[in-house]
Amino acid sequence: MFKQLEFLKSAYTAEQLDKSSKPEIIFCGRSNVGKSSLINTLLNRKKFAKTSSTPGKTRSINYYLIDEKYKLVDLPGYGWAKTSIAEREKWAKLVESYLRNSRYVELAFHLIDSRHKPTELDDKLNALLKASSIPYIIILNKIDKLNQSQFAQAKKRIIEHYPELVFGENLLVFSSITKRGRKELMSLLNKMFYSS
Numbered sequence: 001m002f003k004q005l006e007f008l009k010s011a012y013t014a015e016q017l018d019k020s021s022k023p024e025i026i027f028c029g030r031s032n033v034g035k036s037s038l039i040n041t042l043l044n045r046k047k048f049a050k051t052s053s054t055p056g057k058t059r060s061i062n063y064y065l066i067d068e069k070y071k072l073v074d075l076p077g078y079g080w081a082k083t084s085i086a087e088r089e090k091w092a093k094l095v096e097s098y099l100r101n102s103r104y105v106e107l108a109f110h111l112i113d114s115r116h117k118p119t120e121l122d123d124k125l126n127a128l129l130k131a132s133s134i135p136y137i138i139i140l141n142k143i144d145k146l147n148q149s150q151f152a153q154a155k156k157r158i159i160e161h162y163p164e165l166v167f168g169e170n171l172l173v174f175s176s177i178t179k180r181g182r183k184e185l186m187s188l189l190n191k192m193f194y195s196s
Helices: 035-043 085-101 120-131 148-161 182-193
Strands: 005-011 024-029 061-066 070-074 105-113 136-141 171-173
Touching: 024 035, 024 120, 035 070, 035 105, 035 182, 061 085, 085 120, 105 120, 105 182, 136 148, 148 171
Parallel strands: 024 070, 024 105, 105 136, 136 171
Antiparallel strands: 005 061, 061 070
16 A cells, blocks of 8 residues: 555646546645645655645645555645635636546545634535535544644534534544544545455
């Protein structure tokens, strides 16, 4: 598992989207929610996915081929205020075009910062995933920043917000610092792509 990793391409426009027929697992969420760090932690590679200290730096859809079996797809983060409205609208259109038209998406990981309640933008993304009939799992990320009682509150809050969530099924937790949650994600990918 995770023996052969290859950066495939970055797509900045709908025309540049990857058309190859490998299954796709997507990572989506707000700017600075930690998508690239999660991918690097999951794959046990320090700088495989591009990370940045500047939120909103990922302006393209980035494709990574894993063991020649499937692709991980890192979508641009949304909602970063320091980019222009035109730029933000361009990203939104690109992501929407991708979600509505890609025939190979098998699962979406929607990352939400565990310290904050879901935003209106999270709700829009959630609605878009549902409208596109894409199965999704919400990941409460950065849980290393919470103590026990804050963690319990974060779980309660997200389930109240999205009542369809069941912890351990379509609601998972993750920390790139402590690697909590990595085993669960690896097990999920293993069932999907490696157990034959």
